[in-house]
Amino acid sequence: MPITSSDMPGFTLERTAKRMKQFFQQTLTAAGADITIDQWVVLQVLNQKDGLSQFHIAQATFKDAPTITRIIDLLCKKSLTQRTTDPDDRRRFRIQLTPQGRQTIAEVLPIIERAREKAWKGLDQQQMGELMGTLDMVFNNLSPEETE
Amino acid sequence: MPITSSDMPGFTLERTAKRMKQFFQQTLTAAGADITIDQWVVLQVLNQKDGLSQFHIAQATFKDAPTITRIIDLLCKKSLTQRTTDPDDRRRFRIQLTPQGRQTIAEVLPIIERAREKAWKGLDQQQMGELMGTLDMVFNNLSPEETE
DNA sequence: CAAAAATAATTGCTGTACGAACTAATTGCA
DNA sequence: TGCAATTAGTTCGTACAGCAATTATTTTTG
Numbered sequence: 001m002p003i004t005s006s007d008m009p010g011f012t013l014e015r016t017a018k019r020m021k022q023f024f025q026q027t028l029t030a031a032g033a034d035i036t037i038d039q040w041v042v043l044q045v046l047n048q049k050d051g052l053s054q055f056h057i058a059q060a061t062f063k064d065a066p067t068i069t070r071i072i073d074l075l076c077k078k079s080l081t082q083r084t085t086d087p088d089d090r091r092r093f094r095i096q097l098t099p100q101g102r103q104t105i106a107e108v109l110p111i112i113e114r115a116r117e118k119a120w121k122g123l124d125q126q127q128m129g130e131l132m133g134t135l136d137m138v139f140n141n142l143s144p145e146e147t148e
Numbered sequence: 149m150p151i152t153s154s155d156m157p158g159f160t161l162e163r164t165a166k167r168m169k170q171f172f173q174q175t176l177t178a179a180g181a182d183i184t185i186d187q188w189v190v191l192q193v194l195n196q197k198d199g200l201s202q203f204h205i206a207q208a209t210f211k212d213a214p215t216i217t218r219i220i221d222l223l224c225k226k227s228l229t230q231r232t233t234d235p236d237d238r239r240r241f242r243i244q245l246t247p248q249g250r251q252t253i254a255e256v257l258p259i260i261e262r263a264r265e266k267a268w269k270g271l272d273q274q275q276m277g278e279l280m281g282t283l284d285m286v287f288n289n290l291s292p293e294e295t296e
Numbered sequence: 297c298a299a300a301a302a303t304a305a306t307t308g309c310t311g312t313a314c315g316a317a318c319t320a321a322t323t324g325c326a
Numbered sequence: 327t328g329c330a331a332t333t334a335g336t337t338c339g340t341a342c343a344g345c346a347a348t349t350a351t352t353t354t355t356g
Contacts, residue, residue, distance in 0.1 A: 009268060009280060010168045011189065015210050016283040017165030020158050022344080023290045029345095038312065041159065055334060062163050067313060069336060074311080091321045091334040120157060122289060123282065131282045132157060134275055135164040141270060142164075142171045170314085186342065203304060215343060217306060222341080239304040239351045301354065312343080323332070 020119060027115040033108050034078070038063075040108060042071050043097070046081065047105050051094040053086065080104055168267060175263040181256050182226070186211075188256060190219050191228065191245070195253050199242040201234065228252055 024037045035043070038061075045060045046052065052060070058068045072095055075081040080101035086092040097105070120128065172185045183191070193208045194200065200208070206216045220243055223229040228249035234240040245253070268276065 008189075008192075008264075009276065010172060010264070012280055012283050012287075013161075013168055014165045016287045017162045018210070018343085019287055019290045020161055024158060025344085036311065041156075044156075053334075062166065063312085064314065065335065066315090066337080067311095070312080089322070089334080093335080116156075116158065119286070119290060122285065127282055128157065130278060132160055134271065134279045135160050137270065138267070139160075139164045139167055142167045142267060166313085173314085184341065201304075211342085212344065213305065214307080214345090218342075237304080237352070241305080297356105299354100299356085301352105303350100303352070305349085305351100307348075308346085310344090313341080315340095316338085318337075319335085321333080321335105323330100325330080326328090 023119060024112070024115055027111060028108065031108075031111045033104070033111065035080075035104065035108070038067075039071055039075055039080075040112070042068070042075065043080065043101060043105055043108075046095060046097050046101070051096050053092045054095060055092070057095060075101070171267060172260070172263055175259060176256065179256075179259045181252070181259065183228075183252065183256070186215075187219055187223055187228075188260065190216070190223065191249060191253055191256075194229065194243060194245050194249070199244050201240040202243060203240070205243060223249070 021037060028035060028037065028040065041061050042057060045057055054065065054068045054072060057063075057072075058065050061068070063071075072081060072083070072093075076083060079098055081095050082098055083093040083095060086094050123131070169185060176183060176185065176188065189209050190205060193205055202213065202216045202220060205211075205220075206213050209216070211219075220229060220231070220241075224231060227246055229243050230246055231241040231243060234242050271279070
């Protein structure tokens with residue numbers, strides 16, 4: 001009997017997610033993009049709505065506050081984003097893309113889109129929809145309110 | 149338009165996997181088990197076949213060698229496993245469960261099984277099978293040989 | 297048999313994840 | 327109004343993930 005963990009669905013899920021992340025990261029690195037996927041996800045969120053607070057970025061990405069602090073630190077160090085204090089609430093920052101940040105997004109987006117096609121190749125629209133539906137169902141099943 | 153990432157299936161996948169991991173970890177912590185899920189996965193592998201080398205554990209868990217080194221370090225520090233050098237190949241260690249390790253497994257297994265039921269509640273056998281099948285398909289789709 | 301290639305494990309560095317403790321600012325309430 | 331509770335963000339400590347480089351041992355092969 002081979003040593004697998006077919007009886008551990010959570011393991012299968014994590015394994016696939018890990019390889020997916022790895023694949024996108026390798027694609028970025030190979031293309032010479034000097035960012036991580038986690039940084040990319042934050043850039044994407046800012047691209048959809050610029051000037052968000054770190055708290056809102058945390059919500060949108062499902063990451064926690066300290067993690068966002070560090071990712072924003074790195075993005076600011078690379079001059080892809082900048083922090084400006086929110087005049088309405090001096091505890092908050094507004095995180096804004098710099099021109100360089102926008103340019104990076106423009107350069108990386110097609111790379112990501114090509115990688116995405118490659119990653120999900122072989123799955124038809126229906127399979128894809130079922131997968132996303134089931135994943136979201138499990139996700140909601142495990143939301144903190146549900147699991148106390 | 150809310151800020152979501154429904155157009156990023158990889159993100160949905162990672163988000164669910166992360167919450168799953170978080171859920172199991174919280175369950176372990178709440179039950180007073182002084183281990184992480186990653187450590188638990190290694191213990192499980194050793195429970196199926198004791199005395200494996202770190203290399204084989206890495207293969208079985210899909211983790212890389214340095215990660216296994218560090219996890220085994222921690223498990224040995226907690227006296228749940230021990231390293232004995234392989235007389236047939238002095239580069240290798242044989243990783244063995246200690247009695248304490250076996251006892252921990254016995255204690256934690258029912259906790260994990262209860263959590264597993266809770267996590268996948270609401271999915272019937274067929275949905276489950278389709279999910280696992282699709283995940284494995286994507287996983288294989290992304291295996292290093294396929295993606296170069 | 298000796299030099300070269302391969303292998304198992306380790307170490308170092310960067311980045312991410314989570315909890316806890318902390319600061320500073322804001323809001324709620326008495 | 328003034329003190330308590332909240333909230334946004336940071337920092338710290340521990341653990342996992344990946345890559346690169348290193349050591350020690352084994353296997354190849356010339």
